[in-house]
Amino acid sequence: DVKVTQSSRYLVKRTGEKVFLECVQDMDHENMFWYRQDPGLGLRLIYFSYDVKMKEKGDIPEGYSVSREKKERFSLILESASTNQTSMYLCASSRVDGLEQYFGPGTRLTVT
Amino acid sequence: QQQVKQSPQSLIVQKGGISIINCAYENTAFDYFPWYQQFPGKGPALLIAIRPDVSEKKEGRFTISFNKSAKQFSLHIMDSQPGDSATYFCAAGEYNQGGKLIFGQGTELSVKP
Numbered sequence: 001d002v003k004v005t006q007s008s009r010y011l012v013k014r015t016g017e018k019v020f021l022e023c024v025q026d027m028d029h030e031n032m033f034w035y036r037q038d039p040g041l042g043l044r045l046i047y048f049s050y051d052v053k054m055k056e057k058g059d060i061p062e063g064y065s066v067s068r069e070k071k072e073r074f075s076l077i078l079e080s081a082s083t084n085q086t087s088m089y090l091c092a093s094s095r096v097d098g099l100e101q102y103f104g105p106g107t108r109l110t111v112t
Numbered sequence: 113q114q115q116v117k118q119s120p121q122s123l124i125v126q127k128g129g130i131s132i133i134n135c136a137y138e139n140t141a142f143d144y145f146p147w148y149q150q151f152p153g154k155g156p157a158l159l160i161a162i163r164p165d166v167s168e169k170k171e172g173r174f175t176i177s178f179n180k181s182a183k184q185f186s187l188h189i190m191d192s193q194p195g196d197s198a199t200y201f202c203a204a205g206e207y208n209q210g211g212k213l214i215f216g217q218g219t220e221l222s223v224k225p
Contacts, residue, residue: 004155031210031211033211035215039218040121040217040218041217042118042201042215042216042217042218043156043201043215043218044215045212045213045214048210048211048212050210050211056210058212059114090155090156092155094211095211096211098211099144099146099161099205099207099211099213100146100158100161101158101211101213102157103148103155103156103157104155105153105154105155106154106155
């Protein structure tokens with residue numbers, strides 16, 4: 001059974017804190033993605049990675065960075081959390097030759 | 113040009129009825145159109161997908177209709193059941209763009225018993 005896991009289901013952080021969201025997949029997928037999900041806006045791509053140490057900006061990368069040191073792990077970093085980054089964050093992975101994305105359960109981040 | 117517009121934002125259907133969700137896109141380079149289903153507390157999961165070489169694809173009670181000239185596609189759920197209550201996202205992508213998908217805004221479907 002394919003699996004994408006995210007380190008936390010719920011997270012509460014204070015404004016200005018550095019926040020790490022971790023994602024691990026066990027399917028040996030080359031591609032990994034970070035989205036944020038907001039009501040009425042759907043899923044918006046923050047960053048994606050198609051190989052270890054490779055990354056590309058998505059549609060809304062401002063205020064975020066990522067790290068991919070191992071194939072199975074993709075981290076999203078909020079350098080200085082702000083209240084407008086309160087959201088649901090979803091991680092996904094896919095094969096290099098496929099478009100089907102497999103999603104984790106999400107992390108609901110609240111920044112106060 | 114990269115947007116995918118989805119409607120309606122929410123939908124209430126009686127059990128046994130037909131649920132219809134519509135999406136429109138601008139980028140004619142898109143060649144993959146999936147629908148994802150998301151239950152509360154879960155991540156989205158692929159429900160059904162279509163390529164532009166066919167106008168319709170059916171899997172059980174779920175059908176995608178695709179109109180290439182109008183740049184529109186839709187999801188039809190026949191005989192809707194309370195267990196279909198979920199949020200549905202359409203998306204579009206290109207096979208040669210590294211697996212990126214552009215998602216619609218989502219439709220929250222509620223099927224009343």
